[in-house]
Amino acid sequence: MNIYENNHLNIKAWAEEDRPREKLLLKGKSALTDAELLGILIGSGIQNMTAVELGKVILQSVGNDLNQLARLNVKDLSKFKGIGEAKAITIVSALEMGRRRKNAEIPERTRITCSRDAYEVLKPHLLDLPHEEFWILLLNRANQVMKCERISSGGVSGTVADPKMIFKTALENLSSAIILSHNHPSGNLTPSEADKNLTKRLREAGTYLEIPVLDHVIFTDNGYLSFADEGLL
Secondary structure: OOOOOOOOOOHHHOOHHHOHHHHHHHHOHHHOOHHHHHHHHHOOOEOOEOHHHHHHHHHHHOOOOHHHHOOOOHHHHOOOOOOOHHHHHHHHHHHHHHHHHHHOOOOOOOEOOOHHHHHHHHHHHHOOOOOOEEEEEEEOOOOEEEEEEEEEEOOOOOOOOOHHHHHHHHHHOOOOEEEEEEEOOOOOOOOOHHHHHHHHHHHHHHHHHOOOEEEEEEEEOOEEEEOOOOOOO
Protein backbone atom coordinates (compact mmCIF):
# COMPACT_ATOMS: atom_id res chain seq x y z
CA MET A 1 0.00 0.00 0.00
CA ASN A 2 1.34 3.42 -0.93
CA ILE A 3 1.85 5.44 2.26
CA TYR A 4 0.52 8.47 0.43
CA GLU A 5 -2.81 6.78 -0.33
CA ASN A 6 -5.02 7.18 2.69
CA ASN A 7 -8.72 7.87 3.15
CA HIS A 8 -9.01 10.72 5.60
CA LEU A 9 -11.00 13.72 6.59
CA ASN A 10 -9.62 17.10 5.64
CA ILE A 11 -8.30 18.93 8.73
CA LYS A 12 -11.06 21.51 8.33
CA ALA A 13 -13.59 18.70 8.86
CA TRP A 14 -12.05 17.66 12.18
CA ALA A 15 -13.55 18.72 15.50
CA GLU A 16 -12.11 22.14 16.31
CA GLU A 17 -10.31 20.90 19.44
CA ASP A 18 -8.53 18.25 17.32
CA ARG A 19 -7.13 20.63 14.69
CA PRO A 20 -3.47 21.28 15.54
CA ARG A 21 -3.57 25.09 15.60
CA GLU A 22 -6.90 25.25 17.44
CA LYS A 23 -5.78 22.49 19.81
CA LEU A 24 -2.66 24.48 20.68
CA LEU A 25 -4.75 27.56 21.44
CA LEU A 26 -7.31 25.65 23.49
CA LYS A 27 -5.11 23.18 25.36
CA GLY A 28 -1.58 24.51 25.11
CA LYS A 29 1.49 23.39 23.17
CA SER A 30 2.19 20.39 25.42
CA ALA A 31 -1.10 18.77 24.39
CA LEU A 32 0.08 18.33 20.78
CA THR A 33 1.81 15.21 19.49
CA ASP A 34 5.10 15.42 17.60
CA ALA A 35 3.22 14.82 14.35
CA GLU A 36 0.78 17.64 15.11
CA LEU A 37 3.60 20.07 15.87
CA LEU A 38 5.35 19.03 12.67
CA GLY A 39 2.05 19.38 10.80
CA ILE A 40 1.80 23.02 11.92
CA LEU A 41 5.28 23.65 10.50
CA ILE A 42 4.37 21.91 7.24
CA GLY A 43 1.24 24.06 7.00
CA SER A 44 -0.68 22.20 4.29
CA GLY A 45 -0.94 18.62 3.15
CA ILE A 46 -1.21 16.97 -0.23
CA GLN A 47 -3.97 15.09 -1.98
CA ASN A 48 -5.30 12.31 0.27
CA MET A 49 -3.00 13.31 3.13
CA THR A 50 -3.24 16.07 5.74
CA ALA A 51 -0.23 17.97 7.02
CA VAL A 52 -0.39 15.95 10.25
CA GLU A 53 -0.41 12.66 8.35
CA LEU A 54 2.52 13.87 6.29
CA GLY A 55 4.26 14.70 9.54
CA LYS A 56 3.67 11.13 10.73
CA VAL A 57 5.26 9.77 7.54
CA ILE A 58 8.36 11.90 8.06
CA LEU A 59 8.62 10.89 11.73
CA GLN A 60 8.19 7.20 10.89
CA SER A 61 11.10 7.47 8.45
CA VAL A 62 13.41 8.33 11.37
CA GLY A 63 11.88 5.88 13.84
CA ASN A 64 9.94 8.68 15.58
CA ASP A 65 13.26 9.94 16.93
CA LEU A 66 13.39 13.74 17.07
CA ASN A 67 17.17 13.65 17.35
CA GLN A 68 17.35 11.79 14.06
CA LEU A 69 14.82 14.19 12.54
CA ALA A 70 17.05 17.09 13.50
CA ARG A 71 19.89 15.53 11.49
CA LEU A 72 17.91 15.73 8.23
CA ASN A 73 18.86 18.60 5.96
CA VAL A 74 16.78 20.50 3.42
CA LYS A 75 17.68 18.04 0.66
CA ASP A 76 16.66 15.05 2.81
CA LEU A 77 13.29 16.56 3.71
CA SER A 78 12.58 17.65 0.16
CA LYS A 79 12.52 13.98 -0.89
CA PHE A 80 9.13 13.61 0.81
CA LYS A 81 6.17 14.27 -1.47
CA GLY A 82 4.54 17.55 -0.45
CA ILE A 83 7.69 18.96 1.17
CA GLY A 84 9.16 21.63 -1.03
CA GLU A 85 12.23 23.68 -0.29
CA ALA A 86 10.32 26.35 1.67
CA LYS A 87 8.66 23.80 3.98
CA ALA A 88 11.93 21.93 4.43
CA ILE A 89 13.68 25.17 5.41
CA THR A 90 10.90 25.89 7.95
CA ILE A 91 11.32 22.46 9.57
CA VAL A 92 15.13 22.66 9.65
CA SER A 93 14.98 26.19 11.11
CA ALA A 94 12.52 25.17 13.86
CA LEU A 95 14.64 22.19 14.88
CA GLU A 96 17.79 24.33 14.91
CA MET A 97 16.04 26.85 17.18
CA GLY A 98 15.17 23.98 19.53
CA ARG A 99 18.80 22.79 19.52
CA ARG A 100 20.09 26.29 20.31
CA ARG A 101 17.55 26.71 23.13
CA LYS A 102 18.65 23.39 24.64
CA ASN A 103 22.28 24.53 24.61
CA ALA A 104 21.60 28.08 25.78
CA GLU A 105 22.19 29.00 29.39
CA ILE A 106 19.07 30.05 31.27
CA PRO A 107 19.66 33.62 32.45
CA GLU A 108 19.45 34.06 36.20
CA ARG A 109 16.55 36.26 37.26
CA THR A 110 17.14 39.18 39.59
CA ARG A 111 15.72 38.57 43.05
CA ILE A 112 14.26 41.56 44.86
CA THR A 113 15.35 41.56 48.51
CA CYS A 114 15.10 45.30 49.21
CA SER A 115 14.03 48.57 47.64
CA ARG A 116 17.55 49.21 46.31
CA ASP A 117 17.27 46.05 44.21
CA ALA A 118 14.07 47.37 42.63
CA TYR A 119 15.67 50.75 41.96
CA GLU A 120 18.62 49.14 40.17
CA VAL A 121 16.30 47.02 38.00
CA LEU A 122 14.35 50.14 37.03
CA LYS A 123 17.39 52.26 36.12
CA PRO A 124 17.67 51.15 32.47
CA HIS A 125 14.00 52.05 31.94
CA LEU A 126 13.60 55.31 33.86
CA LEU A 127 17.01 56.97 34.01
CA ASP A 128 17.27 60.37 32.23
CA LEU A 129 13.62 60.49 31.17
CA PRO A 130 12.28 64.07 30.74
CA HIS A 131 8.68 62.93 31.32
CA GLU A 132 6.84 60.71 33.80
CA GLU A 133 6.22 57.01 33.19
CA PHE A 134 4.54 54.37 35.34
CA TRP A 135 6.10 50.90 35.47
CA ILE A 136 5.51 47.68 37.36
CA LEU A 137 7.87 44.86 38.24
CA LEU A 138 6.20 41.46 37.91
CA LEU A 139 7.54 38.98 40.45
CA ASN A 140 7.27 35.22 40.87
CA ARG A 141 6.85 33.41 44.20
CA ALA A 142 10.58 33.72 44.91
CA ASN A 143 10.39 37.51 44.40
CA GLN A 144 12.40 37.16 41.20
CA VAL A 145 11.69 39.66 38.42
CA MET A 146 9.85 37.95 35.58
CA LYS A 147 9.29 41.13 33.58
CA CYS A 148 9.30 44.92 33.74
CA GLU A 149 6.23 46.46 32.11
CA ARG A 150 5.49 50.09 31.27
CA ILE A 151 1.87 50.91 32.07
CA SER A 152 1.73 54.50 30.89
CA SER A 153 3.74 57.47 29.66
CA GLY A 154 2.71 61.03 30.42
CA GLY A 155 3.96 64.57 30.66
CA VAL A 156 6.49 66.42 32.78
CA SER A 157 4.27 66.56 35.85
CA GLY A 158 2.23 63.35 35.76
CA THR A 159 1.04 60.18 34.09
CA VAL A 160 -2.11 58.07 34.37
CA ALA A 161 -1.89 54.67 36.05
CA ASP A 162 -5.02 52.66 35.35
CA PRO A 163 -5.52 49.95 38.05
CA LYS A 164 -7.36 47.76 35.53
CA MET A 165 -4.37 47.76 33.17
CA ILE A 166 -1.95 47.13 36.03
CA PHE A 167 -3.73 44.03 37.29
CA LYS A 168 -4.63 42.85 33.80
CA THR A 169 -0.89 42.78 33.06
CA ALA A 170 -0.16 41.03 36.35
CA LEU A 171 -2.83 38.39 35.78
CA GLU A 172 -1.78 37.71 32.18
CA ASN A 173 1.78 37.08 33.34
CA LEU A 174 0.70 34.96 36.34
CA SER A 175 2.55 37.26 38.73
CA SER A 176 2.70 36.36 42.40
CA ALA A 177 3.42 39.96 43.45
CA ILE A 178 4.14 43.36 41.93
CA ILE A 179 6.19 46.45 42.69
CA LEU A 180 4.91 49.81 41.46
CA SER A 181 7.14 52.61 40.27
CA HIS A 182 6.99 55.98 38.59
CA ASN A 183 9.61 58.63 38.06
CA HIS A 184 9.77 62.29 39.04
CA PRO A 185 11.84 64.11 36.39
CA SER A 186 12.08 67.10 38.76
CA GLY A 187 14.07 65.02 41.25
CA ASN A 188 11.49 65.62 44.00
CA LEU A 189 11.18 62.53 46.18
CA THR A 190 8.10 63.67 48.09
CA PRO A 191 5.02 61.56 47.20
CA SER A 192 1.92 63.54 46.28
CA GLU A 193 -1.49 62.84 47.79
CA ALA A 194 -2.44 61.34 44.42
CA ASP A 195 0.54 58.97 44.69
CA LYS A 196 -0.54 57.92 48.18
CA ASN A 197 -4.19 57.42 47.23
CA LEU A 198 -3.31 55.40 44.14
CA THR A 199 -0.95 53.20 46.12
CA LYS A 200 -3.63 52.54 48.73
CA ARG A 201 -6.20 51.59 46.08
CA LEU A 202 -3.78 49.28 44.30
CA ARG A 203 -2.66 47.64 47.54
CA GLU A 204 -6.29 46.92 48.46
CA ALA A 205 -7.06 45.58 44.99
CA GLY A 206 -3.96 43.38 45.14
CA THR A 207 -5.13 41.89 48.42
CA TYR A 208 -8.44 40.79 46.87
CA LEU A 209 -6.69 39.37 43.78
CA GLU A 210 -3.97 37.67 45.86
CA ILE A 211 -1.32 39.68 43.99
CA PRO A 212 0.24 41.73 46.80
CA VAL A 213 1.75 45.14 46.08
CA LEU A 214 5.13 44.92 47.81
CA ASP A 215 6.30 48.48 47.26
CA HIS A 216 5.89 51.69 45.30
CA VAL A 217 9.20 53.25 44.29
CA ILE A 218 9.40 56.91 43.31
CA PHE A 219 12.36 57.04 40.98
CA THR A 220 14.71 59.96 40.33
CA ASP A 221 18.10 59.99 38.63
CA ASN A 222 19.81 60.74 41.96
CA GLY A 223 17.87 58.48 44.29
CA TYR A 224 14.52 57.02 45.20
CA LEU A 225 11.79 56.84 47.80
CA SER A 226 10.33 53.50 48.85
CA PHE A 227 6.77 53.51 50.23
CA ALA A 228 7.57 50.26 52.05
CA ASP A 229 10.72 51.65 53.66
CA GLU A 230 8.90 54.82 54.72
CA GLY A 231 5.90 52.97 56.18
CA LEU A 232 3.56 54.47 53.57
CA LEU A 233 2.37 51.20 52.06
